[in-house]
Amino acid sequence: MSAALFEPFDLGGLRLPNRVVMPPMTRARAGDGEVPTRMMADYYAQRASAGLIVTEGIQVSPDGQGYAWTPGLHTQAQVAGWRAVTAAVHAAGGRIFAQLWHVGRLSHVSLQPGGAAPVAPSALVADGVQVFIDPDRLGAAAGAGQKVQHSAPRALGTDEVKGIVDAFARAAGNAMAAGFDGVELHAANGYLIHQFIDAGTNLRTDRYGGSLANRLRFLDEVARAVAAVAGPGRTGVRFSPLTTQQGTSDATPQSTYLAAARMMDGIGVAYLHIAQADWDDAPPMPAAFKEALRLVYSGAMIYAGHYDRARAEEAIGKGWADLVGFGRPFIANPDLPLRLRSGTALNGGDPSSYFGGGARGYIDYPPLAAGG
Numbered sequence: 001m002s003a004a005l006f007e008p009f010d011l012g013g014l015r016l017p018n019r020v021v022m023p024p025m026t027r028a029r030a031g032d033g034e035v036p037t038r039m040m041a042d043y044y045a046q047r048a049s050a051g052l053i054v055t056e057g058i059q060v061s062p063d064g065q066g067y068a069w070t071p072g073l074h075t076q077a078q079v080a081g082w083r084a085v086t087a088a089v090h091a092a093g094g095r096i097f098a099q100l101w102h103v104g105r106l107s108h109v110s111l112q113p114g115g116a117a118p119v120a121p122s123a124l125v126a127d128g129v130q131v132f133i134d135p136d137r138l139g140a141a142a143g144a145g146q147k148v149q150h151s152a153p154r155a156l157g158t159d160e161v162k163g164i165v166d167a168f169a170r171a172a173g174n175a176m177a178a179g180f181d182g183v184e185l186h187a188a189n190g191y192l193i194h195q196f197i198d199a200g201t202n203l204r205t206d207r208y209g210g211s212l213a214n215r216l217r218f219l220d221e222v223a224r225a226v227a228a229v230a231g232p233g234r235t236g237v238r239f240s241p242l243t244t245q246q247g248t249s250d251a252t253p254q255s256t257y258l259a260a261a262r263m264m265d266g267i268g269v270a271y272l273h274i275a276q277a278d279w280d281d282a283p284p285m286p287a288a289f290k291e292a293l294r295l296v297y298s299g300a301m302i303y304a305g306h307y308d309r310a311r312a313e314e315a316i317g318k319g320w321a322d323l324v325g326f327g328r329p330f331i332a333n334p335d336l337p338l339r340l341r342s343g344t345a346l347n348g349g350d351p352s353s354y355f356g357g358g359a360r361g362y363i364d365y366p367p368l369a370a371g372g
């Protein structure tokens, strides 16, 4: 088998020792005030042998939160918590980007400031799409959240949109102050930026809705504002053109995302990160689509979704991917690159401890050296 996955890569001037990415994964273990904890620093440091770590989604503002116990990047206490995380990862020899997240409508009134309705491009509900909340509001000790239908959102006024763009830019500044190597915009999986892009979730008639150019305007404004703060070479963008589970399903994904990719190329962002799977929702992505993305976008390409070593080597070998994300395998295998390289069997993960709870199923998966 080719070993391209273990060759170094230059990502916007950042040298990655291998092509194995830990993609963003919400683990819902932040402490009071949505502040990252020491345990989170341990978790990420254990996985520092990844070529690149992208953190779990981090809300850029209080109204950007959609699930219990997810961390933020909008208070000084949160910045201090993240500083300990980045220091631990760097001390262990790793590199880490922060995923900047606003959930838009996929939230619940119990998580919103003052119990307000979540904000969205349009006041539309995705029936059956659930978020998890803290049933007792007891804090992280409460363990697993309770899954509930997301709350009905209200549509953002045109003059409110700039405030959210500014929140993304502030969070990018906070990320760099906290020692992150860069930031990734979460424009995937049915959250706010995706809600603006998708014709089914954006029925606006102002300059942020209607034509494709208008539906891409919010993405453009956020990406420009964030790149101006973090530097385009330290900014990545995540899209999920084909997944449908979170209430977004583009009728013409190729033309939508080729236009979005071309726009990101104009800004000069360091990478595009394609989420081919959200969970088990993994529609096949035609090779022609991947090849077309390469033609319109000149930065690095990351793919994630049900990859194993053979598929990853194929994606790099065919020229579709530069880097490949392994999500669930990284939860259960802190030293995943070593295991992939040596062909060692992987630990299985325990989905019941993915979201919420303590150390169990979080920092207790054994590395190979411990006989795991």
Ligand SMILES: Cc1cc2nc3c(=O)[nH]c(=O)nc-3n(C[C@H](O)[C@H](O)[C@H](O)COP(=O)(O)O)c2cc1C
Pocket (backbone or CB within 6 Å): 023, 024, 025, 026, 027, 056, 057, 099, 186, 188, 189, 238, 275, 276, 277, 278, 279, 304, 305, 306, 307, 325, 326, 327, 328, 329, 354, 355
């Ligand atoms: C527990 C869990 C949490 C996730 N949270 C996020 C997230 O915060 N942001 C995001 O963009 N994707 C998130 N994802 C999607 C993953 O980044 C990845 O695309 C997905 O797990 C498919 O890759 P895999 O098959 O290798 O696990 C999450 C996935 C899992 C399993």
